[in-house]
Amino acid sequence: MSDTTKLPSDIGGEHAGPVDTLDHGMRHWERQANAFRSVVQMTKLTCTDELRRAAEELGSRYKDMEYFEITTSAMRTVLLEKGVFTEQELQAKMAEVRARFNVPDEMESPVKKGASMVQK
């Protein structure tokens, strides 16, 4: 009976492979995602417990996602629930951001620069 209610995050005690003990650091976008989440939590728009719950609701998708994919997805879920933005607003903004990446030299993409230097 426990299996039906076990959350995808509840993995303590499962068998798994050896630990890769090297720290691989964070990609730039992960640093942005982390800092963004931290700032949103400081505004009290949401809290850790809500984000954890929204992550768990990913269900079977959880195990195939990377850490910051999970946290970003959870942030989207919670902010949509709270009406901070609508799905339409998010889709439109994502299209706008995606288009900004489409420059000949990807290293010159403004989105890749520091979080505060986005060209509007």
Place this chain on the structure above:
Amino acid sequence: MTNPTHDYYARSHHDHDHAHDHDHDDHKVPNPANEHDNGPPGEYEIMSRAMQELLEQKGLITAEQVAKRMEQFDEEFPYRGAQIVARAWTDPAYKQRLLDDGRAACAEAGVMLEAERLIAVENTPAVHNVIVCTLCSCYPRSLLGMPPTWYKSRNYRSRVVFEPRTVLREFGTVLPDSVTVRVHDSNADMRYLVVPMRPAGTDGWSIERLAGLISRDMLVGVTVPKLPA
């Protein structure tokens, strides 16, 4: 222009479908330099950026706040834990206060933790402590910075609770059976700091010099400090 690809990114990046061949393997460098990421952005990268911009437009946050947080996570938080522990090594009364009330003792040392309620646990000749968060990756971020990749990994989270000695061996830490292994599953509202044992032969060392012996992994309890050979 440098190409900051590191192994982890190259590997995961190759798993994605994309039209261009960027030939990352020719440019691998050992350090995870992170000024830029290579290749087309992933869906979650775009989503995270878009959410930030939406909240900026609505006046809920500013880009400066996010940039400031990135700086703190990179340049401030990762260096605090070693200072606290080195101070505890040089001042037994301070160490006791740290063990009694981690948050208050950090404040006393000028380290203002943010949301963390901190429990410091001490390694002794009889007890070795190791920290995990099986349910997510709870970690005292304003004391230690961001958790390392392995701390967030499925293999560490699932295994260290039931075979801690095997996992510690994978980090090169071998403990005799006479030492009690005390695993802490950081599953709710507290955050944890391991106070390692001060290596012998460091009498009279300054806090700064002692702090140089302390790495982040030791403060999670997967390795122990040693004098350089």
Place this chain on the structure above:
Amino acid sequence: MSADFSFKSTYAPAPVRRYNVGDKVTVKRAFPPGHRRTPQYIRGKQGVIERICGAYPNPEELAYGFDGKPEKVLYRVRFAQSHVWPGYAGPANDVIEMEVYEHWLEPVKG
């Protein structure tokens, strides 16, 4: 906007509580749906109260946008590894500890 420096101590007061340090407790063996901070591997296991962390908003309510009131008392409980994991390979004195909210604990008789 800034970080929350409003509390000074690791511990919050919890004058009204059911258990004290040293009490034997059993973690409820229950499998309710929804957000829970009690891992399944520890449910049904017996341990000893290691310390009292204080009273905090209930995370199982905070997770759904409620205020978490009334607050619940949070304990740290110590368990013998050989009890939690049948077939545990390490020595008998190895332990695992974690935080468990009062409503997940039951007293051990005798």
